[in-house]
Amino acid sequence: MKTSMAKSAADYAISRLQLDRFQKPDQAYIKPSSLTKGCLLYVAYELQGVEKPPLEARVGRILSVGTDSHRRLQRGLEKYCLGQEVYFRVPEYRIHGFVDGILYFPPEEARDPDQAGFWALEFKTTAASQFEQVKAAGMPKEEHTRQAQIYLWGLEQHFRGRVPLKGAIVYYENRDTLEHAAFEVLPDPQGIADLMERVKAMLDTLEQDEKHLPDDTLPRDHWGHKYCAFLEICEPGQQAIAWQAKQPRELPDHVVADLIARRIVAKKGAEKITGKKKPGKRSLSELAQELDWE
Numbered sequence: 001m002k003t004s005m006a007k008s009a010a011d012y013a014i015s016r017l018q019l020d021r022f023q024k025p026d027q028a029y030i031k032p033s034s035l036t037k038g039c040l041l042y043v044a045y046e047l048q049g050v051e052k053p054p055l056e057a058r059v060g061r062i063l064s065v066g067t068d069s070h071r072r073l074q075r076g077l078e079k080y081c082l083g084q085e086v087y088f089r090v091p092e093y094r095i096h097g098f099v100d101g102i103l104y105f106p107p108e109e110a111r112d113p114d115q116a117g118f119w120a121l122e123f124k125t126t127a128a129s130q131f132e133q134v135k136a137a138g139m140p141k142e143e144h145t146r147q148a149q150i151y152l153w154g155l156e157q158h159f160r161g162r163v164p165l166k167g168a169i170v171y172y173e174n175r176d177t178l179e180h181a182a183f184e185v186l187p188d189p190q191g192i193a194d195l196m197e198r199v200k201a202m203l204d205t206l207e208q209d210e211k212h213l214p215d216d217t218l219p220r221d222h223w224g225h226k227y228c229a230f231l232e233i234c235e236p237g238q239q240a241i242a243w244q245a246k247q248p249r250e251l252p253d254h255v256v257a258d259l260i261a262r263r264i265v266a267k268k269g270a271e272k273i274t275g276k277k278k279p280g281k282r283s284l285s286e287l288a289q290e291l292d293w294e
Contacts, residue, residue, distance in 0.1 A: 088158035
């Protein structure tokens with residue numbers, strides 16, 4: 001009897017996964033990574049099966065490096081992983097996905113009592129410049145926080161509250177130095193309710209008329225328009241790019257950093273030639289000594 005029940009459960013699980021994999025276009029599901037962009041028009045294009053341009057080879061290699069890093073980090077944390085690549089599915093909102101892992105910190109091993117319990121885990125591999133930005137900000141990027149919220153909500157819905165998640169951990173790795181930074185994301189019931197209300201409205205719009213697309217898009221000053229895979233067919237995105245092109249341009253961060261570095265080097269060179277220290281603000285070396293930096 002037990003063997004029969006186990007086989008029945010396994011057969012059902014396999015059939016569900018096959019159904020998810022070979023869905024018809026009108027049964028397509030939303031990926032959390034697409035929803036995190038915050039543009040419901042983008043999600044609608046995906047649900048309709050609109051073809052995207054192929055990924056550049058360089059982008060494909062970057063994604064491959066990220067996947068390899070995820071696997072390595074999962075192995076490193078397997079002692080505390082209740083599960084890895086944990087699947088969830090919410091048919092009502094046509095959302096499904098895989099969470100990198102669910103961590104469990106036993107109370108006797110947690111550094112802080114508030115850390116003990118279950119946490120959803122999301123890995124992010126970033127370039128050094130982006131890593132330094134989130135580290136300096138002391139918080140995850142907006143889209144990564146939104147993704148963590150979707151995971152918390154999706155796991156709660158899928159497991160019907162049987163896994164008492166305290167929150168999510170967004171775990172960044174600098175792919176240049178392998179330095180790590182981790183940030184907690186606590187549940188935001190109101191925020192996720194607002195997002196799901198937008199999802200529901202988008203699904204209702206598509207159900208009423210497949211040709212009528214939602215007008216729920218990114219703000220026109222958002223950086224995401226530039227990198228949208230559907231920009232060639234997206235009128236709001238094209239209008240946003242045209243508007244952005246007319247705005248006063250700011251110097252890119254790497255240009256500003258280069259200008260500052262050149263000015264510092266030039267000042268030090270002038271002091272060596274003249275033998276005199278030019279008046280002005282403290283040098284980086286002086287500031288480092290004052291703050292007792294290494």
